Amino acid sequence: MDDPGDGLGAAPAVIDALRLRVDERLAQLLPSADKPPHRLHRAMRHALLAPGKRMRPLLTLLTARQCGLGDWRALDAACAIEMVHAASLVLDDMPCMDDAAMRRGQPTTHKAFGEDIAMLAAVGLLNQAYATLAGCSELDARTRAALCALVAATVGPNGLIGGQEFDLRDRGSVDDPETIARFNHAKTGVLMEAAVEAGALAARADIRTRLALRGFARHLGDAFQMMDDMIDALSTPEAARKDVRKDEGRTTIVTLFGVKGSRDAVLGHVEKGCAELARARCGADPLAGFARASFAHLVQL
Amino acid sequence: MDDPGDGLGAAPAVIDALRLRVDERLAQLLPSADKPPHRLHRAMRHALLAPGKRMRPLLTLLTARQCGLGDWRALDAACAIEMVHAASLVLDDMPCMDDAAMRRGQPTTHKAFGEDIAMLAAVGLLNQAYATLAGCSELDARTRAALCALVAATVGPNGLIGGQEFDLRDRGSVDDPETIARFNHAKTGVLMEAAVEAGALAARADIRTRLALRGFARHLGDAFQMMDDMIDALSTPEAARKDVRKDEGRTTIVTLFGVKGSRDAVLGHVEKGCAELARARCGADPLAGFARASFAHLVQL
Numbered sequence: 140m141d142d143p144g145d146g147l148g149a150a151p152a153v154i155d156a157l158r159l160r161v162d163e164r165l166a167q168l169l170p171s172a173d174k175p176p177h178r179l180h181r182a183m184r185h186a187l188l189a190p191g192k193r194m195r196p197l198l199t200l201l202t203a204r205q206c207g208l209g210d211w212r213a214l215d216a217a218c219a220i221e222m223v224h225a226a227s228l229v230l231d232d233m234p235c236m237d238d239a240a241m242r243r244g245q246p247t248t249h250k251a252f253g254e255d256i257a258m259l260a261a262v263g264l265l266n267q268a269y270a271t272l273a274g275c276s277e278l279d280a281r282t283r284a285a286l287c288a289l290v291a292a293t294v295g296p297n298g299l300i301g302g303q304e305f306d307l308r309d310r311g312s313v314d315d316p317e318t319i320a321r322f323n324h325a326k327t328g329v330l331m332e333a334a335v336e337a338g339a340l341a342a343r344a345d346i347r348t349r350l351a352l353r354g355f356a357r358h359l360g361d362a363f364q365m366m367d368d369m370i371d372a373l374s375t376p377e378a379a380r381k382d383v384r385k386d387e388g389r390t391t392i393v394t395l396f397g398v399k400g401s402r403d404a405v406l407g408h409v410e411k412g413c414a415e416l417a418r419a420r421c422g423a424d425p426l427a428g429f430a431r432a433s434f435a436h437l438v439q440l
Numbered sequence: 441m442d443d444p445g446d447g448l449g450a451a452p453a454v455i456d457a458l459r460l461r462v463d464e465r466l467a468q469l470l471p472s473a474d475k476p477p478h479r480l481h482r483a484m485r486h487a488l489l490a491p492g493k494r495m496r497p498l499l500t501l502l503t504a505r506q507c508g509l510g511d512w513r514a515l516d517a518a519c520a521i522e523m524v525h526a527a528s529l530v531l532d533d534m535p536c537m538d539d540a541a542m543r544r545g546q547p548t549t550h551k552a553f554g555e556d557i558a559m560l561a562a563v564g565l566l567n568q569a570y571a572t573l574a575g576c577s578e579l580d581a582r583t584r585a586a587l588c589a590l591v592a593a594t595v596g597p598n599g600l601i602g603g604q605e606f607d608l609r610d611r612g613s614v615d616d617p618e619t620i621a622r623f624n625h626a627k628t629g630v631l632m633e634a635a636v637e638a639g640a641l642a643a644r645a646d647i648r649t650r651l652a653l654r655g656f657a658r659h660l661g662d663a664f665q666m667m668d669d670m671i672d673a674l675s676t677p678e679a680a681r682k683d684v685r686k687d688e689g690r691t692t693i694v695t696l697f698g699v700k701g702s703r704d705a706v707l708g709h710v711e712k713g714c715a716e717l718a719r720a721r722c723g724a725d726p727l728a729g730f731a732r733a734s735f736a737h738l739v740q741l
Contacts, residue, residue: 178609230559259531259601269570296481300567307556
């Protein structure tokens with residue numbers, strides 16, 4: 140695995156191995172559940188270590204490898220991105236937000252630990268992402284600072300928290316596809332883009348490669364948010380491993396385009412993203428393979 | 441003001457001028473209230489720009505100046521520390537935490553904007569602290585990464601959020617002074633220490649100076665938390681500009697030592713802190729002057 144040019148591509152076994160390494164490292168990067176403050180540590184571990192697809196850290200790792208960075212040097216950056224994601228899920232699920240009961244097949248963090256501890260755990264996970272990036276010994280100071288700036292832009296008012304404000308307060312009253320797409324991008328797409336950008340930054344990829352990767356990530360993020368809306372509308376809590384029908388009464392891609400139209404739109408974005416990758420100078424076939432594989436279960440919806 | 445060795449000390453007019461500059465810069469560093477997402481921006485500005493003593497950013501600025509850093513180069517680092525403080529206040533005041541109605545003479549952020557927006561604003565302020573540090577053009581990349589790491593350690597489970605867990609869940613059942621002091625330190629002292637350390641880091645002070653400054657900050661933080669407990673027990677909402685009697689029924693310095701004993705303990709810590717300063721190599725009289733002045737109104741309690 141040390142050679143980023145090992146040609147292993149994104150075969151399922153390789154992805155599984157990468158995911159396992161991410162899971163191991165995530166567990167190392169959080170404080171032990173045996174040490175005080177116990178509740179906080181347990182809540183952070185509950186939220187972060189529950190089985191997940193790890194799509195974002197895998198994107199960071201695959202991007203870094205494709206851009207020539209070996210030896211797992213982007214692993215901590217990848218884990219930081221997953222921490223940001225987990226923090227955003229804890230917050231989104233809170234009673235004053237989406238009020239969700241299940242996430243990743245287990246009780247949401249506030250159901251398991253109480254609202255106060257869940258709120259502290261969300262802040263703790265976001266904070267741990269910055270701790271991980273700022274303290275990463277594998278990367279030089281310039282790259283560490285750049286990664287912190289990237290995450291800050293991703294989380295901020297033009298990113299996750301801005302998208303969440305729209306989702307909570309405005310989405311029910313908006314029905315034009317363009318506005319919905321813009322805020323879906325802030326809610327989900329920016330973190331997908333950041334995941335890819337983090338890999339490229341860690342590998343110090345040139346600007347042309349980074350722009351192409353950004354185009355890929357943008358389409359991937361759009362596809363992912365659309366698939367998420369489809370899962371909410373069409374799946375079961377058992378299959379989705381989280382609450383569904385949270386969007387009922389709202390305009391989503393499914394109400395706009397129907398099931399087949401939505402599926403076509405998702406796959407259209409995936410293919411457009413893969414076309415962008417062809418412009419990158421890093422021979423990014425494994426990334427394209429991973430992207431396509433990530434949406435393979437779409438046909439079951 | 442450009443010359444850190446200008447000998448102005450910490451005369452009240454100088455402190456007022458520094459505070460004004462901090463307030464101006466804080467307003468610049470947040471997104472405009474006129475731009476979307478409006479509610480989020482307004483809530484962040486509500487929480488951060490309400491009139492405050494700005495003790496922490498003043499400590500950062502005074503420390504940096506004493507350590508030889510001129511030209512306001514620590515201003516953004518100082519503002520980042522105040523953002524962390526404001527974020528912690530918004531969270532502490534939430535209904536699932538201390539459930540406070542007034543802060544800094546105005547409604548708490550969740551009272552003014554709702555719980556959901558307040559929670560996003562708190563995350564937004566913490567995040568903006570990192571954005572400010574990671575993107576600060578006045579400091580080199582190594583210092584920016586070091587400041588991000590400092591803030592991360594300050595906020596994390598061994599700092600603010602750990603202290604808050606104790607305060608919410610354990611403090612009511614604990615009555616030994618040592619445990620209370622340890623968690624009071626995590627809840628308040630760590631950010632005082634970080635404020636001073638940020639100034640020293642920005643100025644790249646030597647390790648001996650930093651250790652002495654840390655000793656000063658530790659005593660100052662202890663004094664400040666004790667004074668805060670005294671204000672809660674003895675002041676009025678009008679004078680304190682926030683809810684009081686939140687600690688009723690708990691063991692605090694006031695129940696342990698009485699009013700005079702508490703006042704002596706606070707002033708004892710201030711003087712011990714100033715004695716630590718004498719060990720610093722930076723001729724830190726203005727810092728000592730500022731520290732003493734900050735506790736001058738203690739006699740009114």
